[in-house]
Amino acid sequence: MKVIYSDGKTGECPKEDELHVIRHTAAHILAQAVKRLYPTASFAYGPATEKGFYYDIDLGDAKLSETDLETIETEMRKVIKENLQIKPFILPREEALKLMKERNEPYKVEHIADLAENEPISFYQQGEYIDMCTGPHLTYTGTLKAFKLTYISGAYWKNDCKNKMLTRINGTAFATAKELDEFIKLQEEAERRDHRKIGKDMQLFMFSDEGPGFPFFLPNGMTIKNSLLEYWREIHRQNGYQEISTPLIMNRRLWETSGHWDHYKDNMYATEIDDEPYCIKPMNCPGAVMVYSTQPHSYRELPIRLAEIGTVHRHELRGTLHGLFRVRCFTQDDAHLFMRKDQIAETITDVVRIINEVYTKFGFEYYLELSTRPEDSMGSDEDWEAATNGLKDALNKMNLPYTINEGDGAFYGPKIDFHLKDCLGRTWQCGTIQLDFQMPLNFDLTYVDENDDRQHPIMIHRVCFGSIERFIGILTEHYAGKFPVWLSPVQAKVLLVSKKSEEYAGYIYKMLKDANIRCELDNRNEKIGYMIRQAQYTERVPYMIIIGEKELENQNISIRTRDSKTVSMSPEEFLEKITTEIRDRV
RNA sequence: GCCGCCGUGGCUUAGCGGUAUAGCGGCUGAUUCGUAAUCAGCAGGUCGAGGGUUCAAAUCCCUCCGGCGGCUCCA
Numbered sequence: 001m002k003v004i005y006s007d008g009k010t011g012e013c014p015k016e017d018e019l020h021v022i023r024h025t026a027a028h029i030l031a032q033a034v035k036r037l038y039p040t041a042s043f044a045y046g047p048a049t050e051k052g053f054y055y056d057i058d059l060g061d062a063k064l065s066e067t068d069l070e071t072i073e074t075e076m077r078k079v080i081k082e083n084l085q086i087k088p089f090i091l092p093r094e095e096a097l098k099l100m101k102e103r104n105e106p107y108k109v110e111h112i113a114d115l116a117e118n119e120p121i122s123f124y125q126q127g128e129y130i131d132m133c134t135g136p137h138l139t140y141t142g143t144l145k146a147f148k149l150t151y152i153s154g155a156y157w158k159n160d161c162k163n164k165m166l167t168r169i170n171g172t173a174f175a176t177a178k179e180l181d182e183f184i185k186l187q188e189e190a191e192r193r194d195h196r197k198i199g200k201d202m203q204l205f206m207f208s209d210e211g212p213g214f215p216f217f218l219p220n221g222m223t224i225k226n227s228l229l230e231y232w233r234e235i236h237r238q239n240g241y242q243e244i245s246t247p248l249i250m251n252r253r254l255w256e257t258s259g260h261w262d263h264y265k266d267n268m269y270a271t272e273i274d275d276e277p278y279c280i281k282p283m284n285c286p287g288a289v290m291v292y293s294t295q296p297h298s299y300r301e302l303p304i305r306l307a308e309i310g311t312v313h314r315h316e317l318r319g320t321l322h323g324l325f326r327v328r329c330f331t332q333d334d335a336h337l338f339m340r341k342d343q344i345a346e347t348i349t350d351v352v353r354i355i356n357e358v359y360t361k362f363g364f365e366y367y368l369e370l371s372t373r374p375e376d377s378m379g380s381d382e383d384w385e386a387a388t389n390g391l392k393d394a395l396n397k398m399n400l401p402y403t404i405n406e407g408d409g410a411f412y413g414p415k416i417d418f419h420l421k422d423c424l425g426r427t428w429q430c431g432t433i434q435l436d437f438q439m440p441l442n443f444d445l446t447y448v449d450e451n452d453d454r455q456h457p458i459m460i461h462r463v464c465f466g467s468i469e470r471f472i473g474i475l476t477e478h479y480a481g482k483f484p485v486w487l488s489p490v491q492a493k494v495l496l497v498s499k500k501s502e503e504y505a506g507y508i509y510k511m512l513k514d515a516n517i518r519c520e521l522d523n524r525n526e527k528i529g530y531m532i533r534q535a536q537y538t539e540r541v542p543y544m545i546i547i548g549e550k551e552l553e554n555q556n557i558s559i560r561t562r563d564s565k566t567v568s569m570s571p572e573e574f575l576e577k578i579t580t581e582i583r584d585r586v
Numbered sequence: 587g588c589c590g591c592c593g594u595g596g597c598u599u600a601g602c603g604g605u606a607u608a609g610c611g612g613c614u615g616a617u618u619c620g621u622a623a624u625c626a627g628c629a630g631g632u633c634g635a636g637g638g639u640u641c642a643a644a645u646c647c648c649u650c651c652g653g654c655g656g657c658u659c660c661a
Contacts (some may be wrong), residue, residue: 153656154589533622
């Protein structure tokens, strides 16, 4: 694929950069079309992204809605049909500024001001349209073959909520129409996996207008949650964690001491009890700290691992709520570890190992992010540096790749975040490991060292699932609702072909029930196809047991799985199979 | 919180100035049936809430509430 660079030379584009160039050029064509339709529009950033491209545009008073996308697409096709040559040119800073001012592009002017002095500034022109850009680009607008505008959203200038909100037009582009079609099909498939839709189908959870962002778990969802927690408790017991439970509401004094009142107040729900101010916990740490501080500790006991399935409430902004992924009340599979300085690396390694074990069990891929000191935070620079290096060392020792997210740590310490992908490729933070030198100081936590001196322990805050709600949401999309048997709300469902074999079906049902299998019986006067439709495609039951005269006669059962395959076996054989699967959590 | 869109029975939805469509689901009856849609009948809606315009509002306007897609933020 031929592209043109900012120095005016054309060349063959490296294969791996092709899509990026196509999309970037699509963004320019989008801008040109918008400028034709809205002559007063001025343009901010318009990059190619992982899934397409967008352009942030200031449309003044004009409002754009999704239906306008068609008009813009039509205009873009005109630009493509005109097959304009795309020509770069370079200007010195002053002239670049002058050009952008003349063309009424205040955002580009501001952008130039952010660039290094003396840096020559490149532009690309196609017909009447000029954009400041480093390139490279396609050589002619006519070489853009497959694009689609997808949606409109708002976006702050320079991603800062203090700045003006611009209109972001999103689109995608590919080298061929076939690839674009595949992309659209994939998106549609992803929408079918949406945990909110599946959650409704399978009756896992719900929301009420009486509590936006506060999820209700329905019986089926509760089964999944409890199965996950059972697994979680098993792993944590094996790894030396002790489980505690701490109050949901505590006196504001506690939150002032912990630093939450200073640094996290905006997210906290407050109330009053007997004329005293109280807060509903947004985090579990102060509770664990209370438990630690209730007794003196020796260096020999450390690390102490206090786990808590703790429900927290946080006032999140309305616009951020999203199914189970972003809620205002969620349950963390939390743990707070208290340790000596010399135990940091070893303890963190151990925590990472557990989280990795859990994620691997579900077949998740994840990526790690190390977040450093935020502006609004407490503690000395030395402590922050030591804590950050502690996390880095552990990651490096384990050879784990990670990216650094500057300034995104908790207010009390830096953190390692585990990010998981949802069905649309958006990533969500789930597990996190936070190293904290501050809270033990704030609460004056101590242990007695080998010289009989009092020392402050260091704390780790960590979650593995993160929020159980979010984790179940991710799991739902990951499995498209076809949960493994050990998590499935209904593990087997007996479907009756006709009343003639009702007694035998009842016998099979009872056998499974008695063996503690989560089993249901469908003995309605319905055709078998109808029952299968409901069991397999709505309830997503892993094993459908079909019972009719044939089975009665052979004293066996027919097992249909969610991939529509059917096999026959003896009831005992099936019981053995499903019991093993549940026990081994496969 | 900000930008845009949306809100009709349990679910999906038609209607977009003359007081409500249909399908699925539910219930009842018939059918007794072999691996995703048998037939018939019935029930179920103060069209998110409040206010306004109008002879007349699900439909137009305003406010609020809730949802969706993003932005910001986060587990």
